[in-house]
Amino acid sequence: AISRVIGRQVLDSRGNPTVEVDVVLADGATGRAAVPSGASTGANEAVERRDGDPARFHGKGVTEAVAAVNGPLAAAVTGLDAENQALVDETMIALDGTADKRRLGANAILGVSLATVKAAAAAHRQPLYRYVGGVGARLLPVPMMNIVNGGAHADNPLDFQEFMIAPVGAPTFAEAVRMGSEVFHTLRRSLASAGHSTNVGDEGGFAPDFATAEEALTFVLRAVEDSGYRPGADITICLDPASSEFYRDGVYDYAGEGRKRSVDEHIEYLVELSERFPITSIEDPMAEDDIDGWTRLTARAGDRLQLVGDDVFCTDPARLRAGIDGGYANAVLVKVNQIGTLTETIETVRTAQRAGYRVVMSHRSGETEDTTIADLAVGLDCGQIKTGSLSRSDRTAKYNQLLRIEEELGSSARYAGRAAS
Numbered sequence: 001a002i003s004r005v006i007g008r009q010v011l012d013s014r015g016n017p018t019v020e021v022d023v024v025l026a027d028g029a030t031g032r033a034a035v036p037s038g039a040s041t042g043a044n045e046a047v048e049r050r051d052g053d054p055a056r057f058h059g060k061g062v063t064e065a066v067a068a069v070n071g072p073l074a075a076a077v078t079g080l081d082a083e084n085q086a087l088v089d090e091t092m093i094a095l096d097g098t099a100d101k102r103r104l105g106a107n108a109i110l111g112v113s114l115a116t117v118k119a120a121a122a123a124h125r126q127p128l129y130r131y132v133g134g135v136g137a138r139l140l141p142v143p144m145m146n147i148v149n150g151g152a153h154a155d156n157p158l159d160f161q162e163f164m165i166a167p168v169g170a171p172t173f174a175e176a177v178r179m180g181s182e183v184f185h186t187l188r189r190s191l192a193s194a195g196h197s198t199n200v201g202d203e204g205g206f207a208p209d210f211a212t213a214e215e216a217l218t219f220v221l222r223a224v225e226d227s228g229y230r231p232g233a234d235i236t237i238c239l240d241p242a243s244s245e246f247y248r249d250g251v252y253d254y255a256g257e258g259r260k261r262s263v264d265e266h267i268e269y270l271v272e273l274s275e276r277f278p279i280t281s282i283e284d285p286m287a288e289d290d291i292d293g294w295t296r297l298t299a300r301a302g303d304r305l306q307l308v309g310d311d312v313f314c315t316d317p318a319r320l321r322a323g324i325d326g327g328y329a330n331a332v333l334v335k336v337n338q339i340g341t342l343t344e345t346i347e348t349v350r351t352a353q354r355a356g357y358r359v360v361m362s363h364r365s366g367e368t369e370d371t372t373i374a375d376l377a378v379g380l381d382c383g384q385i386k387t388g389s390l391s392r393s394d395r396t397a398k399y400n401q402l403l404r405i406e407e408e409l410g411s412s413a414r415y416a417g418r419a420a421s
């Protein structure tokens with residue numbers, strides 16, 4: 001049973017405060033989890049609680065969320081069986097009482113939820129991925145590695161937020177990491193020799209002063225080729241335009257490019273890019289409130305492109321069901337802090353898998369050294385993960401954890417590869 005719950009304020013990868021929680025069981029087993037934070041958040045995400053005191057951390061302190069952990073949440077879950085994750089999570093949801101966890105804070109609730117499962121795994125002396133997924137958990141995800149950052153994650157004019165590479169042709173996860181790292185460093189050299197900045201953005205990808213997606217895609221494609229890999233066969237390209245960020249008054253406003261595109265023109269542009277470049281997956285190709293656009297793009301290209309819903313679903317099983325019923329998107333991005341408990345996260349993953357939607361486990365742009373999502377990607381058979389670039393320890397920590405998991409699984413490990421996307 002849970003005997004102690006300890007919350008504290010720590011820093012995330014952007015240097016902003018975030019919540020960390022320790023859950024200690026009666027037998028002494030301990031779990032620790034730190035909560036991530038987004039920058040281009042969906043409108044319907046669970047609400048992270050921030051102090052709003054401008055004199056401290058520019059208003060971003062989380063001392064009230066930490067107090068919620070140490071006070072009411074600790075009181076409510078102490079004595080509960082840590083193996084009964086659903087009961088722990090339902091108890092916190094009921095105590096909060098709001099639909100979006102805004103009263104106690106989704107950051108407070110998620111910290112307790114994830115620390116609980118990690119304590120339960122520790123009590124059984126099981127690695128987290130096996131505690132969550134059982135002995136059958138052995139699928140290593142294809143990483144979508146974000147090597148060029150734009151949008152809300154960088155200060156360059158690039159309208160699209162993420163340009164990623166997916167080493168689908170690798171035989172193992174470790175080889176996928178090697179391929180990604182090689183392309184990352186090749187890209188660095190070619191940017192430098194073209195006179196571009198090689199500084200990195202929030203997710204560790206380069207953030208040169210590109211104004212158009214074509215320019216970024218051209219550099220990425222060349223870096224794949226120059227590294228000796230076959231575009232489309234060994235490595236494919238994935239995009240996250242994060243389109244909700246530049247959809248205004250019914251049009252897509254490409255401010256960096258200095259032009260607007262109508263919904264139809266935006267769809268045509270995405271389709272055209274996916275024909276000119278070896279693009280296999282586009283996340284948030286349409287804005288969260290452009291459901292009509294989502295439906296049209298899915299009908300047009302959903303048979304050959306993975307279309308991943310991030311903002312449009314917010315890891316919410318009910319919103320995902322609306323997409324499945326309405327025929328839009330064919331994959332879901334899963335961010336634990338968008339919904340705020342492990343139990344609801346698992347419901348979203350299973351809802352997607354039952355409907356034949358693909359699942360991409362995901363970090364946030366504000367991360368920590370916490371590697372829980374690496375284990376969840378394997379434990380929940382996600383098949384894909386996006387956790388940033390091949391730089392910044394907050395990103396590589398997840399890749400490193402997956403390397404350890406692959407090593408531990410030994411010959412039973414399977415790399416998802418092409419089948420994943």
Ligand code: PGA
Pocket residue numbers: 037038039040041042152161240242310362363364365366
């Ligand atoms: P965020 O961005 O974590 O800043 O919301 C990630 C994404 O849009 O996928």
Ligand code: ZN
Pocket residue numbers: 240242283284310311333
């Ligand atoms: Zn996204």
